Amino acid sequence: MKLVTCRKMNGVCLLFLGVFSDPVRVKVEGFVGDSAIFSCSIPESEIQGKTEEFSVHLRDDEGKTVCDITGGNSTCKDQDPKYKDRVETFPDEYKKGNFTFKLNGLQKNDARKYICHITGPSQNHTITELHVKDRPGGRGNHGRLNGELLSIVYFLVIFFLAGILIFMFVAVTFCVARMVFRY
Numbered sequence: 001m002k003l004v005t006c007r008k009m010n011g012v013c014l015l016f017l018g019v020f021s022d023p024v025r026v027k028v029e030g031f032v033g034d035s036a037i038f039s040c041s042i043p044e045s046e047i048q049g050k051t052e053e054f055s056v057h058l059r060d061d062e063g064k065t066v067c068d069i070t071g072g073n074s075t076c077k078d079q080d081p082k083y084k085d086r087v088e089t090f091p092d093e094y095k096k097g098n099f100t101f102k103l104n105g106l107q108k109n110d111a112r113k114y115i116c117h118i119t120g121p122s123q124n125h126t127i128t129e130l131h132v133k134d135r136p137g138g139r140g141n142h143g144r145l146n147g148e149l150l151s152i153v154y155f156l157v158i159f160f161l162a163g164i165l166i167f168m169f170v171a172v173t174f175c176v177a178r179m180v181f182r183y
């Protein structure tokens with residue numbers, strides 16, 4: 001096992017784990033509402049203008065269809081409703097052997113394994129383990145921020161009231177003293 005690279009993209013951190021044996025295992029982290037990238041590629045040298053001869057299948061670990069690329073076109077026609085309108089591919093990248101998929105609008109229940117299978121003149125089998133985290137600075141942090149603001153406001157109010165009390169005390173003492181000494 002070897003840590004190859006960790007890249008930040010749209011709050012998604014890709015951790016490529018493992019050596020290049022079959023299947024490739026990848027860990028991806030994303031925040032709720034963000035998107036995740038599922039890498040799926042063969043070396044550019046093996047494409048040689050034969051993009052149409054490759055079939056690419058992305059499935060989740062329940063066997064649901066996320067999306068397919070066949071004949072050089074992405075066809076999400078047998079796609080599970082869960083993934084409807086949430087998957088993008090990058091057609092300009094196909095000729096480089098890059099059949100990357102992007103899943104948008106991440107939800108907590110998207111956290112699972114995804115299997116990408118490339119078949120054709122050459123093969124690839126990549127398993128991506130997706131983790132979906134709550135966005136930092138969500139409700140919890142706002143609560144803490146509001147709490148801090150509230151305590152500052154309380155402090156200022158108490159400070160102000162104490163100031164008035166001290167001023168009144170001094171003023172009364174001064175008046176009383178003047179009265180006592182004058183008469």
Ligand SMILES: *[C@@H]1O[C@H](CO)[C@@H](O)[C@H](O)[C@H]1NC(C)=O
Nearest residue numbers: 024039040041042043124126
């Ligand atoms: C298989 O796909 C992964 C993910 O795109 C890539 O890192 C790896 O180099 C590919 N392996 C082969 C033999 O094409």
Ligand SMILES: *[C@@H]1O[C@H](CO)[C@@H](O)[C@H](O)[C@H]1NC(C)=O
Nearest residue numbers: 052069070071072073074075
């Ligand atoms: C892919 O798209 C091209 C252009 O839109 C079309 O000519 C071709 O028939 C499509 N291939 C498949 C397998 O659907």
Ligand SMILES: *[C@@H]1O[C@H](CO)[C@@H](O)[C@H](O)[C@H]1NC(C)=O
Nearest residue numbers: 037041090093096098099100
């Ligand atoms: C594949 O294409 C995607 C989308 O353009 C890009 O983010 C990614 O870096 C590409 N991967 C490779 C191995 O070129």
